[in-house]
Amino acid sequence: MGNPTAAMIVIGDEILSGRTRDANMHHLACELTKVGIDLMEVRVVSDDQAAIVGAVRDLSDRYDSVFTSGGIGPTHDDITADCVAEAFGRSIDVRDDARDLLVAHWEARGVEVNEARLRMARIPAGARLIDNPVSIAPGFTIENVHVMAGVPAVFEAMVATVLPTLTGGTPLMSQNLRIERGEGEIAGPLAALAERYPDLSIGSYPYQRDGVYGANIVIRGTDGARVDAAMSELAGMFP
Amino acid sequence: MGNPTAAMIVIGDEILSGRTRDANMHHLACELTKVGIDLMEVRVVSDDQAAIVGAVRDLSDRYDSVFTSGGIGPTHDDITADCVAEAFGRSIDVRDDARDLLVAHWEARGVEVNEARLRMARIPAGARLIDNPVSIAPGFTIENVHVMAGVPAVFEAMVATVLPTLTGGTPLMSQNLRIERGEGEIAGPLAALAERYPDLSIGSYPYQRDGVYGANIVIRGTDGARVDAAMSELAGMFP
Incomplete structure (x- = not known):
C-alpha cells in the first residue's frame, strides 16, 4: 500500500518477567494507525546492551521509523540512551541543553541536582530533544529512531510531540x-x-x-x- | 543464571493495528517466571509469511523454547501452521488424529464439517498435538516451538498443558x-x-x-x- 512503515522496541526486564504489563505498544499501534503509518513489528527486549543495540540497528535499517519505550530514567538499569548512541556510532555525554532544562525544573522545586539525576541529561551527539511536559527529562530523536520514556503518561506525551513531525500515509x-x-x-x-x-x-x-x-x-x-x-x-x- | 531461555512470537495484524490489545504476552511472562524459565525476547509480527518464517527460524535457533500465539484458526489469514512447517522444512496436511478429534466434536454438536474448518487439522509432519480443552482445535509442538491459539482462554489452557513438559530452572x-x-x-x-x-x-x-x-x-x-x-x-x- 506504500504507507510509511514503523517498528517499536519495548525495553525492560519488568515486562519480560511479567511484573509490569506493557501499555505503550497498544497506544502506539492505535496512534500510528490513525495517521496512516503501518506498524510492522514490535520487539520486547531486556535491559541488555547487546539486545538493545542489535534491535536498534536491525529495525532502523528495515523500517522508516523506530520508536523505543523505556530505560531512560536515572537508575543503573537505564541504559537505552547509551545503547542507541552505540548503535549509531555516536558519542554520548551530559548535554548542556538537556541539563539546563532539568536543573531549572529541579531548582524551582528544591530538588537536589546529583549525578544520578544528571544521567537523564545524557544525550547522543547530534540528537534532537523530545519534549517531556510531564516530568521534563527529555527523550530524543537520532536518525530515524525516537527514544521515549516507559512511564505511560510520559510515553504518550512524547508520541503526541513526535507524530506531527512525521510524514503519514493514507489512513486506513x-x-x-x-x-x-x-x-x-x-x-x-x-x-x-x-x-x-x-x-x-x-x-x-x-x-x-x-x-x-x-x-x-x-x-x-x-x-x-x-x-x-x-x-x-x-x-x-x-x- | 543458567536458567532455560524462551522467546515468544505474537502473530496478528490486529495487534499491530491496535484493534486488539494483546493479553497473551503478559500471561506467558508470568507463567514462565513461576517455573524459572527466562523469557528473553518477544516479537509481534503481522500475518505475513516471510515475517513469521523468519522469526520462527531466528528465535528457535537462539533460545531453548519458542511459544507462538495466534493464526491457527480456520480463516484465510490463519497461516501460522504452514509457516512453522516451512521454517522447519516439514510437509503439512490435514492429519488424521487432529481431524478425528475435531470431527467427533463437531458431529456431537451438529456442526457441519467443511473445508475451512478442516484447515484447523493441518499439522506439520512429526509434530506433537497440544490439547485444546476449550474449543478442541489443537495446537502443536515441533522441535522446540510450541504453536498455540491467540484467543486468550485457549492460549492459557495450552500453556498450562505445555509447561509441565518443559524443564524449568530455579524460580526467581x-x-x-x-x-x-x-x-x-x-x-x-x-x-x-x-x-x-x-x-x-x-x-x-x-x-x-x-x-x-x-x-x-x-x-x-x-x-x-x-x-x-x-x-x-x-x-x-x-x-
Missing part, C-alpha cells in the same frame, strides 16, 4: 461486521471475498460470549468505496 | 520495597547496592500517584538468603 478506512456464526462457517465465503478484493485486508476475529460463537469481520483499505463494496457483499452473504 | 525469589522518594534520590545508593550484589537483579520502577513521586524497588535472585541480605541493606538506607 475500516468497517466492522459482527456475525453470530462460528468462524468455520464464515471462513469459506470470506476467503472467496478476500480473493475478489486483493487490495483490501479482511480479518476475522472470533469470540465466544455466553456460549455463542461469532466473529468480528474487519475490512480495511485506503479506498473507502472499495471497503463499502466489499462490506455490502459480506452483509449480503450473512444477513 | 523476588522482594519488593516501595520507597516514597524520587528515583533521582534513590539511584546513587541503588547503583552501589547493585555493585555489591552482582548476582542479583535490582530494578527500579518509578510511579507518580496523587502528585507524590516514588519507586518500587524489586530485588530478584535465585538465592533467597542473598535477596534477604540485599533487601535489609536497602531498607536500612531508606527507612
Whole structure:
C-alpha cells in the first residue's frame, strides 16, 4: 500500500518477567494507525546492551521509523540512551541543553541536582530533544529512531510531540461486521471475498460470549468505496 | 543464571493495528517466571509469511523454547501452521488424529464439517498435538516451538498443558520495597547496592500517584538468603 512503515522496541526486564504489563505498544499501534503509518513489528527486549543495540540497528535499517519505550530514567538499569548512541556510532555525554532544562525544573522545586539525576541529561551527539511536559527529562530523536520514556503518561506525551513531525500515509478506512456464526462457517465465503478484493485486508476475529460463537469481520483499505463494496457483499452473504 | 531461555512470537495484524490489545504476552511472562524459565525476547509480527518464517527460524535457533500465539484458526489469514512447517522444512496436511478429534466434536454438536474448518487439522509432519480443552482445535509442538491459539482462554489452557513438559530452572525469589522518594534520590545508593550484589537483579520502577513521586524497588535472585541480605541493606538506607 506504500504507507510509511514503523517498528517499536519495548525495553525492560519488568515486562519480560511479567511484573509490569506493557501499555505503550497498544497506544502506539492505535496512534500510528490513525495517521496512516503501518506498524510492522514490535520487539520486547531486556535491559541488555547487546539486545538493545542489535534491535536498534536491525529495525532502523528495515523500517522508516523506530520508536523505543523505556530505560531512560536515572537508575543503573537505564541504559537505552547509551545503547542507541552505540548503535549509531555516536558519542554520548551530559548535554548542556538537556541539563539546563532539568536543573531549572529541579531548582524551582528544591530538588537536589546529583549525578544520578544528571544521567537523564545524557544525550547522543547530534540528537534532537523530545519534549517531556510531564516530568521534563527529555527523550530524543537520532536518525530515524525516537527514544521515549516507559512511564505511560510520559510515553504518550512524547508520541503526541513526535507524530506531527512525521510524514503519514493514507489512513486506513475500516468497517466492522459482527456475525453470530462460528468462524468455520464464515471462513469459506470470506476467503472467496478476500480473493475478489486483493487490495483490501479482511480479518476475522472470533469470540465466544455466553456460549455463542461469532466473529468480528474487519475490512480495511485506503479506498473507502472499495471497503463499502466489499462490506455490502459480506452483509449480503450473512444477513 | 543458567536458567532455560524462551522467546515468544505474537502473530496478528490486529495487534499491530491496535484493534486488539494483546493479553497473551503478559500471561506467558508470568507463567514462565513461576517455573524459572527466562523469557528473553518477544516479537509481534503481522500475518505475513516471510515475517513469521523468519522469526520462527531466528528465535528457535537462539533460545531453548519458542511459544507462538495466534493464526491457527480456520480463516484465510490463519497461516501460522504452514509457516512453522516451512521454517522447519516439514510437509503439512490435514492429519488424521487432529481431524478425528475435531470431527467427533463437531458431529456431537451438529456442526457441519467443511473445508475451512478442516484447515484447523493441518499439522506439520512429526509434530506433537497440544490439547485444546476449550474449543478442541489443537495446537502443536515441533522441535522446540510450541504453536498455540491467540484467543486468550485457549492460549492459557495450552500453556498450562505445555509447561509441565518443559524443564524449568530455579524460580526467581523476588522482594519488593516501595520507597516514597524520587528515583533521582534513590539511584546513587541503588547503583552501589547493585555493585555489591552482582548476582542479583535490582530494578527500579518509578510511579507518580496523587502528585507524590516514588519507586518500587524489586530485588530478584535465585538465592533467597542473598535477596534477604540485599533487601535489609536497602531498607536500612531508606527507612
